[in-house]
Amino acid sequence: MRGTGAWRKLTRLILLMVLAGSLAGTALTAARIAADPLLTPFVEASKDQIEAATEKLLITAATPETLHAHLANRLAETRRNWLALDALVDLAYERKIPIDSALNAAVQTAREEDHSTYATLTSCAACAYDPAQCALSQVMICQAPIALTPIGDIAGITRAGVTYASGGEVDQIDLALSVVGLGATAAILASGGTSGLVKAGAGLAKLARKMGRLSPRLVDMAVDAARTGVNWAALPGVRNLDDLTAAIRTEAFLPLTNTLTDLNRLNTATDATTALHLLPMVDDAADARRLANAADALGPKLVGRAEVLGKARLFRATLRLSETAWALGAGLVGLLLSTASLIAGMIQHALIKRLRTSLKRSAPETAQKPPAGILRQRG
Structure with missing residues (x-):
């Protein structure tokens, strides 16, 4: 019996050590994820x-x-x-x-x-007059020559400056995209990628905006960039690239610039028409990157799969669990198993102890009553 009791104590001690180790490992992994934004549960597939x-x-x-x-x-x-x-x-x-x-x-x-x-x-005639009437198959012919060149960007910035000076309501979305496009041409805003990538992405976004194919969150990103990154007092005086540099705060446009860079990756992996079709799926730079990764992997098959799977499932396919996630999962599993084993052992010990107590209480009562055979012999 003493050997059995010693074995149970040793088992409980081992379980407690495993529990402590699992808890420490889980806490350490969680702390690393919280402290380092690069350590994420998911990585690009x-x-x-x-x-x-x-x-x-x-x-x-x-x-x-x-x-x-x-x-x-x-x-x-x-x-x-x-x-x-x-x-x-x-x-x-x-x-x-x-x-x-x-x-x-x-x-x-x-x-x-x-x-x-x-x-x-x-x-095609209707598309040339109103980009909102353009079919995807026609827009690259009827609208692209202006939207994908600096001409449209210069016109957008000039138009915004004149409107602001006259007290009118500035189209902040067009202004933000024009600033990014022209700034990328001059390599002012190309930190998120080469100037050509940024410019092409901005041109696609301007076409998509005219067709009503920008997501609400991407629209908000452009408006925020224009609101916080433009020196409105200096805007009417912009006549050249030096004036533009002085009239904008570059860092305010970087989130939009990074997003538009990956939009052009999508264009390169497929074509401009496909990129315009899929643009409503893009809310931020992370979405643009995942969509570009999907385009790199699937090529011409991307559109059909996007139609059937939708954004959530398609983007989920572009991610996989990282080693950090596996470590965290292993720690949680170990923590749960060791906790369950420890609780089961405690319950078992309590039941055995209760059973022994019940047996001890019933033993004296049994000993006080002589067997029936003995009573008959005495009689």
Whole structure:
């Protein structure tokens, strides 16, 4: 019995040591994550990992019902998005999912209507007059020559200066994007990437803004940059790049600059039309980077997968658990297991102790009553 008791004490001691070690390891890992922003539970996945993760998600997401619903929704749009429609059709063929005959016929009819000579000419004219009327397939022809060159940036800054001087309401979004575009051309705001990358990203963002394809958070980022980073009193006097440098606070534009840099990575991995289509998914620099990583991994397949998976699942596929996360998880598992083992041991010890007490209490009562056979013999 003494050996058994000593063994139980040793077991409890070992469990307490394991518990203390797990608690210390977990606390240390959590403290490292809190102290160092570079130590995050998630890190960027490789191209192969992104591709494998999206394929796994498509098993449950790309069902015939889902694809048919997405195709029907895109067909019902006023200005049909043929980039998205073609990507969905390609995804159906890729995964050997037959398209309903009636839906397939509707797609072909709509294609003939939208790509006729008359429809192309009239829609291009409307696009040249009002960028909000542009289809994605036309905007690069009708609007890009101005938006993607310094001409549009100079005009935007000049327009803002004249409007401010006359007491009018300045378009702060256009001003911020024009400042970034022209500043990148002069290498003033190129710290987030090369000047060419920043300028191209700013040009795409200006086109997207005209088409109403900037996310609300990206719009807020541009407005905040203009509000806090522009010397409004000096703005009307901007005539050259030296004047621009003196009229802006560079650091206020860096979040917007970094975001636009990764937008051009997306453009490089796919094309400008695809980048414009996917821009509503971008809220900040982290979103732009994840989308660019997905584009690098998936290439032309990105649009179809983005249509079916949506932003949350697509972006989740671009991340993987870091070594820090595995260490934290292992510490938590060890902490839970050792805690459970210690509690189980304490409960077991309490039950055994209670059982022994009950047996000791019943033993004297049994000893006081002589066996029935002895009483009969005496009688």
